[in-house]
Amino acid sequence: MKRTMKVFCFGNPDMVEDSIALELADxxxxxxxxxxxxxxxxxxxxxxLNLSDEELEDIIILDAVKGLKKIEVIEDxxxxxxxxxxxxxxxxxxxxxxxxKKTGQLKDxxxxxxxxxxxxxxxxxxxxxxxxxx
Numbered sequence: 001m002k003r004t005m006k007v008f009c010f011g012n013p014d015m016v017e018d019s020i021a022l023e024l025a026d027x028x029x030x031x032x033x034x035x036x037x038x039x040x041x042x043x044x045x046x047x048x049l050n051l052s053d054e055e056l057e058d059i060i061i062l063d064a065v066k067g068l069k070k071i072e073v074i075e076d077x078x079x080x081x082x083x084x085x086x087x088x089x090x091x092x093x094x095x096x097x098x099x100x101k102k103t104g105q106l107k108d109x110x111x112x113x114x115x116x117x118x119x120x121x122x123x124x125x126x127x128x129x130x131x132x133x134x
Contacts, residue, residue, distance in 0.1 A: 004036055004037070004038050005036060005037050005038070005058075005060065006037075006038050006039075006040050006055065006060075007028075007037055007038070007039045007040065007060045007061070007062055007112075007131070008040050008042050008047070008048070008059065008060070008061050008062070009021040009022055009024065009025040009039050009040060009041050009042060009061075009062040009063070010022075010042045010043075010044075010045070010061060010062070010063040010093055011023075011043075011063065011064060012043070013043075017064065017066075017116040017117075018064050018116070019064070020064045020114050020116065020118060020120070020123065021062040021063050021064055021114060022041050023120065024039075024062065024114075024120060024123060024124060024127070025039040025040070025041050025062070026039075027120075027124055028124065028127060028128075031124070031128060033128045033132070034128055034131060034132075037131060039062070045092065045093040045095075045096035045097070046096070048096060048097075048100065048106075049096075049100075053105075056100075056105060056106055056107065057107060057108075058107070058108050058110075059106065059108070059109045059110070060109075060110045060111075060112065060131075060134070061093070061097075061109065061110070061111045061112070062111075062112045062114065062127070063093060063111060063112075063113060063114065064113075064114050064115070064116050065111075065113035065114065065115070065116075066116055068113050068114070068115040068116075069115060070115065071112065071113065071114050071115065071118065071123060071126045071127065071130070072112075072113050073110055073111070073112055073113075073130060074110070074111040074112075074113050075108070075109065075110055075111075077094065077097050077098050077101055077109065097109060097111075110134065112127060112130060112131075114127075
């Protein structure tokens with residue numbers, strides 16, 4: 001039996017510019033073109049800390065990325081701008097992923113970055129195409 005691949009969708013539903021991945025999760029879960037994929041809504045990066053080693057093996061993340069012009073797959077975590085962290089509230093997804101990678105908790109990660117103002121219908125088509133290729 002083929003394993004279901006989870007795609008972790010991050011965002012903040014209270015911020016329009018950061019909610020697109022969460023908004024697309026339901027639509028992508030209903031897509032008949034993506035059998036074998038499950039889109040899981042995540043509100044914060046601490047969600048990743050509770051995953052098993054098996055779930056962290058080949059991780060795919062869907063998230064809005066400020067400054068992108070088009071949807072793209074990001075595999076190099078160094079492309080994320082370093083953020084200044086003073087308290088635990090300052091830890092964003094990029095920071096948590098870098099820490100997990102450095103400590104060996106995370107092996108390979110693919111982030112499907114979505115521009116904040118991306119058209120949703122076009123995003124669904126592009127995401128389906130990218131996931132079918134992977």
